Amino acid sequence: GFKTGIVGLPNVGKSTLFNALTKTAAAQAANFPFCTIEPNVGDVAVPDPRLDTLAGIAQSKQIIPSRMTFVDIAGLVKGASKGEGLGNQFLANIRECDAIAHVLRCFEDDDVTHVDGRVNPVEDAETIETELMIADMESIEKRLQNIVRKVRGGDKEAVQQERLLKTALAALEDGKPARAVEVDDEDKKAWDMLQLLTTKPILYVCNVDEDEAATGNAHSDAVAKMAAEQGAAAVVISAKIEEEISQLEPEEAEMFLGELGLEEAGLDRLIRAGHELLGLQTYFTVGPKEARAWTIPIGALAPQAAGVIHGDFERGFIRAETIAYDDYVANDGEQGAKEAGKMRAEGKSYVVKDGDVLHFLFNA
Ligand code: GDP
Numbered sequence: 001g002f003k004t005g006i007v008g009l010p011n012v013g014k015s016t017l018f019n020a021l022t023k024t025a026a027a028q029a030a031n032f033p034f035c036t037i038e039p040n041v042g043d044v045a046v047p048d049p050r051l052d053t054l055a056g057i058a059q060s061k062q063i064i065p066s067r068m069t070f071v072d073i074a075g076l077v078k079g080a081s082k083g084e085g086l087g088n089q090f091l092a093n094i095r096e097c098d099a100i101a102h103v104l105r106c107f108e109d110d111d112v113t114h115v116d117g118r119v120n121p122v123e124d125a126e127t128i129e130t131e132l133m134i135a136d137m138e139s140i141e142k143r144l145q146n147i148v149r150k151v152r153g154g155d156k157e158a159v160q161q162e163r164l165l166k167t168a169l170a171a172l173e174d175g176k177p178a179r180a181v182e183v184d185d186e187d188k189k190a191w192d193m194l195q196l197l198t199t200k201p202i203l204y205v206c207n208v209d210e211d212e213a214a215t216g217n218a219h220s221d222a223v224a225k226m227a228a229e230q231g232a233a234a235v236v237i238s239a240k241i242e243e244e245i246s247q248l249e250p251e252e253a254e255m256f257l258g259e260l261g262l263e264e265a266g267l268d269r270l271i272r273a274g275h276e277l278l279g280l281q282t283y284f285t286v287g288p289k290e291a292r293a294w295t296i297p298i299g300a301l302a303p304q305a306a307g308v309i310h311g312d313f314e315r316g317f318i319r320a321e322t323i324a325y326d327d328y329v330a331n332d333g334e335q336g337a338k339e340a341g342k343m344r345a346e347g348k349s350y351v352v353k354d355g356d357v358l359h360f361l362f363n364a
Contacts, residue, residue: 325355
């Protein structure tokens with residue numbers, strides 16, 4: 001599955017947010033029970049109102065949302081890259097994640113200590129980024145030493161690796177994260193395999209006070225500006241509100257959100273933003289037994305999409321009966337869509353679109 005690591009300085013609201021994420025009704029909505037793999041790893045349902053609509057039309061007995069994983073990576077502090085305390089373990093945890101959700105303190109509260117004694121989320125973001133950049137530089141230097149011999153021996157892979165590592169190092173030494181480097185298509189795979197911390201996509205999570213959740217504040221505005229300049233994503237959220245909502249029944253939660261002037265829970269926005277950040281999209285399988293959402297990378301071909309359900313579906317793929325979400329809804333389900341000529345038979349080279357309702361035919 002896809003993993004997003006939650007990072008941030010101490011006392012910014014990470015735990016509050018993580019607890020809300022994993023306790024919320026959405027996390028438990030799925031039919032298989034919410035599982036905590038480790039205390040700091042949470043498996044959450046990706047909220048998607050389209051799935052409920054489809055299940056309503058098909059009168060599906062079960063609704064199974066797709067899921068993604070959040071990891072609470074506490075303890076990233078100034079000096080983490082130097083291995084102070086448990087720093088190195090935290091960095092290893094981040095390395096395993098596909099994306100980073102960076103929680104920034106955008107709330108003022110004299111009772112909650114800030115590690116640097118002042119609220120400045122843009123500087124906080126730089127502090128963490130600097131740690132990650134230092135960690136990348138150190139790991140690159142180590143790796144360059146480790147491959148010297150192979151490079152001398154003319155090993156093609158090692159030569160490519162050395163070239164990419166040196167490019168990344170030059171950017172880092174120039175004060176830029178590795179994600180600023182533009183990589184040629186033929187190098188993409190090797191580049192991703194380097195698993196550098198500063199190539200991971202970032203989502204800034206601005207944690208604001210309850211009364212500013214609907215509007216944001218000057219701090220979150222500053223973060224939004226920074227994110228735009230970096231080509232990163234940002235969401236405004238109030239971890240405290242989310243914590244309260246996570247303990248309410250769905251109807252109560254909706255009322256509470258209404259009172260606060262919010263259209264949906266911040267967590268739903270956060271999860272969806274994480275999904276987008278990872279370059280993921282959703283397709284559906286719908287029947288009387290179950291309506292289910294599946295996660296695939298944007299650009300995935302039909303056989304690859306089938307493979308998410310089962311390897312046999314991919315190997316024996318024949319075709320995918322395909323109905324676009326809007327056509328499925330407009331024609332009141334599969335039968336109606338079929339009669340209206342809206343069901344297409346798509347082959348191996350079909351690029352699946354977000355919201356497609358698919359039925360796979362395959363050789364067992
Ligand atoms: P972590 O160290 O980043 O995991 O931070 P915590 O989630 O433990 O939060 C640190 C403290 O800040 C706790 O006392 C929270 O109740 C408090 N806190 C979290 N979010 C907010 C907020 O939006 N407003 C205020 N005033 N306090 C908050």
